[in-house]
Amino acid sequence: MTVRTIGVEEEFLLVDPDSGLPRAVAHLALAANPDSALAGELLREQLETATRPCSTLEELGGELRRARAEGGEAAGAAGAALAALGTSPLPVDPTLSPKPRYREMRRRFGLTAAEELTCGCHVHVAVDSEDEGVGALDRIRPWLAPLLALTANSPFWQGLDSGYASYRSQVWSRWPSAGPYAPFGSSAGYHGAVGAMLDSDTVLDRGMVYYDARLSAEHPTVEIRVGDVCLDVDDAVLLAALARGLVETAVREWRAGTPADPVRLELLRLAAWRAGRSGVDGGLLDPCTWRPVPAREVLDRLVRHVTPVLEEAGDLLRVQELVSGVFHRGTGARAQRTAGDPRAAVSLAVRRTRA
Numbered sequence: 001m002t003v004r005t006i007g008v009e010e011e012f013l014l015v016d017p018d019s020g021l022p023r024a025v026a027h028l029a030l031a032a033n034p035d036s037a038l039a040g041e042l043l044r045e046q047l048e049t050a051t052r053p054c055s056t057l058e059e060l061g062g063e064l065r066r067a068r069a070e071g072g073e074a075a076g077a078a079g080a081a082l083a084a085l086g087t088s089p090l091p092v093d094p095t096l097s098p099k100p101r102y103r104e105m106r107r108r109f110g111l112t113a114a115e116e117l118t119c120g121c122h123v124h125v126a127v128d129s130e131d132e133g134v135g136a137l138d139r140i141r142p143w144l145a146p147l148l149a150l151t152a153n154s155p156f157w158q159g160l161d162s163g164y165a166s167y168r169s170q171v172w173s174r175w176p177s178a179g180p181y182a183p184f185g186s187s188a189g190y191h192g193a194v195g196a197m198l199d200s201d202t203v204l205d206r207g208m209v210y211y212d213a214r215l216s217a218e219h220p221t222v223e224i225r226v227g228d229v230c231l232d233v234d235d236a237v238l239l240a241a242l243a244r245g246l247v248e249t250a251v252r253e254w255r256a257g258t259p260a261d262p263v264r265l266e267l268l269r270l271a272a273w274r275a276g277r278s279g280v281d282g283g284l285l286d287p288c289t290w291r292p293v294p295a296r297e298v299l300d301r302l303v304r305h306v307t308p309v310l311e312e313a314g315d316l317l318r319v320q321e322l323v324s325g326v327f328h329r330g331t332g333a334r335a336q337r338t339a340g341d342p343r344a345a346v347s348l349a350v351r352r353t354r355a
Helices: 026-032 057-077 100-109 130-151 167-172 187-199 233-256 265-278 295-313 316-329 332-339 342-354
Strands: 006-015 046-050 081-083 120-126 213-215 221-228 283-285 292-294
Touching: 006 057, 006 233, 006 342, 026 046, 026 057, 046 057, 057 081, 057 233, 057 342, 081 342, 120 233, 130 187, 130 213, 130 221, 130 233, 130 265, 130 283, 130 295, 167 221, 167 265, 221 233, 233 295, 233 316, 265 283, 283 295, 292 295, 295 316, 332 342
Parallel strands: none
Antiparallel strands: 006 046, 006 081, 006 120, 120 221, 213 221, 283 292
């Protein structure tokens, strides 16, 4: 078996080291490190990092730590700290980045764009062709909500407890092009769907195709975009390992002619809502029955689903350890709430991101 390479993009908040409030200094952080792979986002309170393509989970963990350290140094040069938070626990009036594209997004989408201070984690899994990639996209759909539950790290919004483990997923779902998707059938079907979205003159461009997973416009990869940015590197490694396992398993099913699960979008939306509501601390919809069961049962079923691939890659024991770790200590959402209040949650996130 040739192991597929994986890469991870993480979005972070830039916060004041003392008050914990978000700071609109991404342009200063980028200017301090112009030769890096760091990037800005829609809002100036955000900074994005990216790893190189990796073959092993150990290599990926090192890359994630390197990228976080690089982002932390750039943030420090701008008088801020880097925080792995899916949303800002403290109240904020975000600042739009000045690119013409972002100004048009603000004009067209109003408060949806103005309030979109959320940070996600995107996993890129290499594929050999677009047809292979679409074959994977069609077959991983039932398993994306459990990935959201594992990464839930955004319980607070504007200084209040939202009642959700991932309120980022709720905010993100306001974009008209975001969320679950129907099966495409082929690369032609995928591009036909994207073309129809563009022809509607609703989204600006292909970069606004915000499916929970999509073909990357820049790399020969499937890009799985459903997760919150993870508080800890280990959780990002787990997300990437399961994403790679799902893509490889799905490609094998596609090659064998196994049809994709025809589950309806309505059920996928319900599954995503439940995952964002409770993370791993409540019930999730079982992708095999679409009935609610404890989250641990769903995640164990997910691991079993990709076990042959994980075994061949040498990842199975590590993935099992990481899943057990999440259920032992909880997600980032539980850690934030346990910190005591929104300001303490920011301080916790700064420390954990730096570590």
